[in-house]
Amino acid sequence: MTKEAKHVLITGAAGQIGYALCPMVAGGRMLGLDQPIILHLLDIEPAKQALEGVKMELLDAAFPLLKGIITSVDADIACKDVDIAIMVGGFPRKAGMERKDVMTKNVTIYRDQASALGKHASKDVKVLVVANPANTNALILKEYAPGIAPENISCLTRLDHNRALAQVAERLGLHVVEVKNVIIWGNHSSTQYPDVNHGTAGGKPIREVVKDDAWLDGEFLTTVQQRGAAIIKARGLSSALSAASSACDHVRDWVLGTPSDGSWVSMGVVSDGSYGTPAGLVYSFPVTCADGKWKIVQGLAIDERSAEKMKATADELAEERDLAHECIAAANA
């Protein structure tokens, strides 16, 4: 029997990530090859013509699963009845900026779109925030959309997770699927902590197989933490196809579940205080997903060095939260 179509909102749909993400979603890469999709594409007035161009191309691609396309520059219209919301709209950073430098421009967008989602989306809408600063935009969205359950609001750190898997796989000459259970703790920023202490490569502990703690504790960490900046340097634009692909991975695993072997993924979710993190911040944890719900992996042993790094990224998130509140207060004044 044909499934009922899912309504998927993509904000910033006329931008770079939007252009890579729309065909992935419409082609079944996110929710499966048996799931019809209705796309809701939101952008802003200056991008209206480009947004219509994206719609034309999606029509021309004749995706069998794509049952409809709604384009709008009005969040109230675009958010109506959406089941999944992928929030990409905002301003990307340029060379030399930290992700929090785009905060002033982006957090007010998330305050405003929170209320549109709260009013018009399906009551069980699952929200993924991609736009930077991703964790803090998600936090603001949570604060301004009290009608959406906090566990339905998340941010993208799966790109960092995938980058960590790929770095270890490259180092070992393995295929990426042979590497499992790395963790991204904390913020999608250069303070994130890519942790390999619980990971495996070819079924054995990563540290045992790599046999180079200096690399794992040094160059590996900084490569993953700085990968976004390296892409900006190389392309003159921030990552788009890998961001879109990771966004699909994030939503697919959340909705359809993580593998039954118990392997986990990283998601930015509202902290319940696990691992000593401040409750309420949107912090990236190792999670498993089943029945459309994520669960933080519990009971992992955390050494002193890791605890320090996990605290440093939590401290940055608390600072970002305060800065975001100041930006919103200034915008309201």
Ligand SMILES: NC(=O)C1=CN([C@@H]2O[C@H](COP(=O)(O)OP(=O)(O)OC[C@H]3O[C@@H](n4cnc5c(N)ncnc54)[C@H](O)[C@@H]3O)[C@@H](O)[C@H]2O)C=CC1
């Ligand atoms: N969390 C992650 O792993 C990653 C996050 N990003 C972030 O994703 C965001 C988008 O990146 P790109 O697509 O490269 O940027 P882009 O500039 O190509 O596209 C952004 C789009 O958002 C639109 N937009 C601006 N304000 C909007 C609003 N109020 N409502 C709806 N749309 C709005 C713009 O008109 C533009 O079409 C940036 O903030 C970037 O830093 C990028 C890569 C990875």
Ligand SMILES: O=C([O-])CC(=O)C(=O)O
């Ligand atoms: O670095 C950026 O600004 C874009 C991004 O978030 C990433 O590539 O991880």
